[in-house]
Amino acid sequence: MPTQRRFxxxxxxxxxxxxxxxxTLKISIEKDSQVEVVESEVGEIYxxxxxxxxFKSANRILPxxxxxxxxxxxxxxxxxxxxxxxxxxxATVMAxxxxxxxxxxxxxxxxxxxxxxxGKALAVGEVLMDSxxxxxxxxxxxxxxxxxxxxxxxxxxKTLAE
Numbered sequence: 192m193p194t195q196r197r198f199x200x201x202x203x204x205x206x207x208x209x210x211x212x213x214x215t216l217k218i219s220i221e222k223d224s225q226v227e228v229v230e231s232e233v234g235e236i237y238x239x240x241x242x243x244x245x246f247k248s249a250n251r252i253l254p255x256x257x258x259x260x261x262x263x264x265x266x267x268x269x270x271x272x273x274x275x276x277x278x279x280x281x282a283t284v285m286a287x288x289x290x291x292x293x294x295x296x297x298x299x300x301x302x303x304x305x306x307x308x309x310g311k312a313l314a315v316g317e318v319l320m321d322s323x324x325x326x327x328x329x330x331x332x333x334x335x336x337x338x339x340x341x342x343x344x345x346x347x348x349k350t351l352a353e
Contacts, residue, residue: 195229195230195231196229196230196231197227197228197229197230198227198228199225199226199227199228200226200227200228200237204226205224205225205226206222208226208237208245208252209221209222209224209226209239210222211252212245212252212254215252215301216254216261216265216301217264218260218261218264220239220260224239224240225239225240226238226239227241229243229351231347233246233343233344233346233347234246234247234248234344235247236255236344236347236348236351237252238351242257242258243255243257243348243351244257244258244260244261245258246338246344246348248337248338248344253301253315253337253338254301254315254338255315255338255344255345255348256312256313256314256315256338256339256340256345257348261301261303261315262303262312265294265301265302265303265315266292266293266294266295266296266300266302266303266318266322267292267293267294267302267303267304267305268284268289268292268302268303268304268305268316268325268333268334269289269290269291269292269293269305269306269307269310270284270288270289270290270304270305270306270307270313271288271289271290271307272306272307272308273288274288274289275306275313278304278313278314278336278339279313279314279339279340279341280339280341281314281336281339281342282336283316283332283333283334283335283336284304284314284316284332284333284334284336285330285331285332285333286325286328286329286330286331286332286333287329287330289325289333290307292322292325292326295322296318296321296322296325297318297321297322298318298319298320298321298324299317299318300317300318301315301316301317301318301337302315302316302317302318302334303315304316304334304336304339312340313339313340314334314336314337314338314339314340315336315337315338315339316334316335316336316337316338317334317335317337318333318334319332319333319334319335320333
């Protein structure tokens with residue numbers, strides 16, 4: 192078993208974390224939710240109501256791919272089947288691989304990358320341009336991948352979610 196330390200977050204810290212997540216992710220997590228933190232070699236994973244839904248990366252709070260409230264509400268880049276192997280290795284999502292977008296977004300927003308066949312979440316990334324520019328773009332990078340299926344965080348949270 193990998194080394195880890197798991198403990199409840201103090202009420203004040205939990206409230207700050209939830210406020211930051213709600214603002215960044217444009218969702219609403221209950222402010223009085225029980226928050227646990229798991230410190231591990233992959234970083235800090237936050238469990239809310241026992242589910243690993245947030246993690247810290249480079250002092251930034253990000254959603255995990257298991258966070259269903261985020262994955263259902265987030266804007267999406269739907270990619271063709273040829274892009275999947277690259278996205279699942281952490282590659283930046285390029286305009287030619289994107290079939291369509293769902294939802295409105297601005298540069299810097301978090302976006303979910305999903306496959307066109309099943310709509311499965313492949314990655315969470317930061318959008319590099321706004322909706323109009325992305326829809327008009329035919330080449331170049333569109334979404335900088337921050338968390339993806341098979342990365343270290345993904346592999347680790349799968350052990351917590353079991």
